[in-house]
Amino acid sequence: EAQVTQNPRYLITVTGKKLTVTCSQNMNHEYMSWYRQDPGLGLRQIYYSMNVEVTDKGDVPEGYKVSRKEKRNFPLILESPSPNQTSLYFCASSPARPTDTQYFGPGTRLTVL
């Protein structure tokens, strides 16, 4: 089944404890992106990757890191999480560009205490 998977789906952590949210797609898509969704603010892009080894900042990259070492994986790293990073996170992928249909993962709900 073609899909985007994220792990974990739910995570409660404490301030300053490094964490990684994994994202993997099995559709051989070039483009991948991370978003966070907060009430009243909609979806905001954190980072995106047009291809392997190519990443760029979205609108809200502060406090996040990403890497794209292989086409199928695009992990999101929070080196020192803070409470303002409590949010619902979505990973998405598309065949070549964001103008192609984007397929979203199921979301990761993160709470930072």
Add this chain to the structure above:
Amino acid sequence: QKEVEQNSGPLSVPEGAIASLNCTYSDRVSQSFFWYRQYSGKSPELIMSIYSNGDKEDGRFTAQLNKASQYVSLLIRDSQPSDSATYLCAVNRGSSNTGKLIFGQGTTLQVKP
């Protein structure tokens, strides 16, 4: 001014009516526009994309784009209770080759039986 603006709603329509959802954007260079539907607790899914001025129809859905006025709209004909969801307008910032996608905050649609 937000880059992509939507009325958060809720927009309430009776079953069988036409629902009209509107979105304005500020970047005149933008070329690609999208409507995503998000059911409560679920991931966004693409329902329409539009790139040229005018109307684009797909079943009960019609997307309308007016680049001169910088707005894009979505009409849902014969609205059904299953259409009740949040509708997200998204704009590819700049040319179609950029990786940045900007979302509005979403409009909640309620279709009452």
